[in-house]
Amino acid sequence: MSESAQPPQPDDVRTASPSRGGHVLALAVLIGSLLIVFVTWRAAYEREVATARARFVARTDEVVYLLRERMSNFELVLQGGSALFATVARPSPQQWHSYAVGLDSQERFPALVGLGFAPYVSHSELPILQTQWRESGYGLLEIEPRGHRPYYAPILLLEPKSPENLAAMGFDMYSEPTRRAAMQAAMESGESRLTGPVHLVQDGVDRETGLLLYEPIYRAGDRPATRAARLESMQGWVYMPFRMQGFVDMALGGLYENERFRVYDVTDGRDQLLYTTQLSDIEASPAFRHTRHVDHFGRRWRVEFDSPPLAQAVPRLSGPSGLQSLLALGLFTSLLMYAIAWVLARTQARAQTLAMRMTEDYRRSEQRFRSALEYSAIGKALLDSEGRIVEANPALGRIIGRDSATLIGMKLEALFEDEEALPIGHGSGAEQGVHRATRRLHHHAGGLPRHAQLTYAPVPGNVGQDVTGLVQVEDVTERLRAEARVHALNRTLEARVALRTRELSQANQELESFAYSVSHDLRAPLRAIDGFSRVLTERYGDRLDDSGRDYLARVRKAASRMGELIDALLKIARVTRGELKIERIDLSRIAAEVVEELRAGDAGHAPEIDITPGLHADADAALVRNLLGNLLGNAWKFTRGTQGPRIEFGATTRDDGTTEFHVRDNGAGFPQDYVEKLFRPFQRLHAQEQFAGHGIGLATVKRIVERHGGTIRAEGAEGQGATFRFTLPGEGAAPGLDPAT
Incomplete structure (x- = not known):
């Protein structure tokens, strides 16, 4: 018989080629994978750019925060100097030197040129000041620039006594428009004020950008409430000159030395450059730009930030592990998937030829079972009706410490130390179900006994085959240990x-x-x-x-x-001693009793009292009485001298359902910026002569509230009263209270 007349052999299936549908499927896989790669790459690209932008904006926020924080530290130094004037009418140069040395300003604030004082004197008072200065043994006080002016503000005290600072003594800062504007604003407002960019007299020919911060000083150390009173009581200014370059370097401390930004003063509607970074690649096009505005003591700054170029700002876009490499890898993967799809299509054609010779369901079922048994990391074995091992996978041999082939024919019970037996070979699979147990097994290599978790499930065998169950053995020794x-x-x-x-x-x-x-x-x-x-x-x-x-x-x-x-x-x-005795107490009744005691002790002061009835809480009665005594006593004290004094004790319901109690008054109030100092022991925001006290009342209140697991906060403004809000556990407000808004 010739070769062409021979019947088809099984090897002929190798000549099978993919059908037209297989080619279409492979092409669809290629197109779909390319689309997925490009969409994923684009999304990753935009995500990386957005993340880099967010990091850039976050860094700008940190830079602005450091600038603002350092400027606030300058204000605290000036306020400390103004406090010195509250004790003496005008400090001597020795006293001023002692104060400046105590601050250690050269170490703490290297950007500062000095810390000084300039009096506010009229033309008629100037000769008196010069005479007093000369008679005190400090030499001749010459005013520069010369000339007749209605008012003067010569530099009288300036530390440290460097040659540049000594040369600046007597300079009339009030004669220079930029300085005069800041000094006038500070005098009229009673608050610290910052100048625009100026050239410091200490710099000489070196015209580095400088700024000055002024704190007004009034007679007797008071703070007049009105503008007219402030002008009448004006004594002078405590001030500090500093260079902008040094200020920025000091504020950032080298943490952001690679940041690109410029600072402009835009207070007067025109851009005045205060600071710019000096980087070699500053001319490169930045990837991002961001602008922040900062308000500092009457001046408004605009800070413009530039990021590095895109390649530096978003380094993951390029490089061996960048998105470009990932894109190339994705394209390669797409081509590989196309090749795989084409091979699979070709395999499908071969499988269709082979399907004529076997039952597809049986083949796949047998293959799955064998793969699961052979490659499983868990030890598995088929058992006969007597509990002997018919077949075992390699994982079981590794657990036992023997070759899996040597386990065939052994009884499963012989592998364990204990005598608990599995229900093997009794009843049908539906009756037996799944059984689990943890047992100790012998290690063939003579090692220590190990623990194994056994799971037995009944499985049927082939016709004529004695197989009744499948047992899974998992080594759990390390987990138990x-x-x-x-x-x-x-x-x-x-x-x-x-x-x-x-x-x-x-x-x-x-x-x-x-x-x-x-x-x-x-x-x-x-x-x-x-x-x-x-x-x-x-x-x-x-x-x-x-x-x-x-x-x-x-x-x-x-x-x-x-x-x-x-x-x-x-x-x-x-307050912190003793055990809390929690009970249901009537806060409204306790508040009324405290008010009656205050009236009996101070009959000359009669504010209007408003106490919401029916307020209750679960708390310690003695401590809560102390709490209300301090809060209502404070309100009583600080409303003295107020027109139409009024004190209120009530409660509101917050959005989370908790009740928040409050004590409100319309008395002297306090600056909200110093609210954190209220609850510290011996911290006072008012002079002892104005409102007597030890400064422990609110500290005691805070400890009482926190002992009950509650919170307390304060709100206030000078001359507009104060409100103290606190919570207690288990509180229950009276019916009809409106929720807090």
Whole structure:
């Protein structure tokens, strides 16, 4: 028989080629994969650019924040200088030098040229100032520039005493328009004011951009409420000159030295360059630009930021691991998928030829089972009706420590140390179901016993084949050991927590004992000081002059004040002592009782009182009475001297359903910028002569609220009153309260 007449052989299927549909499918895979690659690449590109832009904007926010924070530090230094004028009418150069040295300004603020004072004098007062200065032994005070002007502001005090600063003494800053505008604004507003860009007199021919910050000083250290009163009480300015380049370098501290930005003063409607970065590639086109506006003490700055070029701003767009490489990889993958699809199409044609010789369902089922058994990481074995191993996969051999072929014919129970038996070969699969157990097995290599988790499931065998079940064996030794270690660690941590709790309790007790011991030891010398001062006054008062008697009176007053501060310290310490006795209390009734006590103690002050009835809370009654006594007592004190004084105690319901109580008054109020100082011990925002007190009331209130697990906050404005809001656990407001808006 010739070759052409021979019947088809199985090897002939190798000549099968993909059908037209296979080519179309492969082409569709190529097009679809290319679309997915390009869409994914574009989305990743935009995401990377957006992320880089967000990081760039975040860095600009950090730079602006550092500039603003450092300028605020300058204001605090000036306010410290103004506080010196509250104690003396005009500090001497020695006193001013001591204050400046104490600040350590050259180390803390290297951008500062100095810290100085300039008095505000009229033309008629100028000769008097020059005479006083000369008679005090400080030499001749020459005013520059010369000329007749209605008012002068010569530099009188300036530290440190460098040659440049000494040469600037006597310079009339009020004669220069930019400086005069800032000084006039500070005098009229009573607040610190910043100048526009100027050339500092200390720089000489070096015309580096400089700025000056002024703080007004009024007579007796007060802060007049009206513009006319401020002009009448004006004494001068505490000021600090600084260079913009040094200020930016100091504020950023080298953290953002590679940032590109420019700072313009735009207060007067025109752009005045204050600062620009000096980078070698500044001319390169930036990838992003961002502009921020900053308001500093009456001046408005515009800060323009430029990012590096796109390749530097978004480095993931290029490079070995960049998006361009990923795009190339995606294209290669698309081509590979096309090749795979074409090969699969060709395989499909071959499979159609082979499908004539076998049942497709049986082949695939058998292949899945064999693959699952052979390549599974979990040990598996087929068992007969007597519990013997008919077939085992390599994973089971690795777990047991023997070759899987040697396990065939062995009883499964022989592999374990314990005697718990699996329900093998009894009943049908539906009756038996799945059985699980954890058992210890012998390791063939003589190692330590290991733990295995067994899962038995009944499976049918082929016709004439004695196969009744499938058992899966998973080595869980390391997992059980890890769980044991976790339990041991938990017990250790619990013991450590108990130990730390005992140590903390002992430390608190020692601190309380120390506070009481210190207070007791301090009272004896205070009583001695007060007693001997009183004896000196009574027995030898006629031998002392007025100054001596005044000194003794001040000593007794200071001793009394020290005693009051000790009592205040003990009062704060008592708040944290003792166990809370939580009960249902009537806040409205307690507030009314506190108000009655205030009226009895100060009959001359009669503010309008508004207490919302029916306010209750679950709290310690004694501590809450202390809390309301401090809040209502503060409101009572700070409404004294107010037209139409009014105090309100009520509550509102917040959006989350909790009740927030509040004490509101229309008294002296406080600057909102200093709200954090209110709740610190001995921090006061008003002079002792204006409103007496020790500065512990609100600190006590905060500790009481926090002991109950609540929160407290304050809102206020100078001359417009204050509101204190707090929460307590388990509070329940009276029916009909409107939710907080």
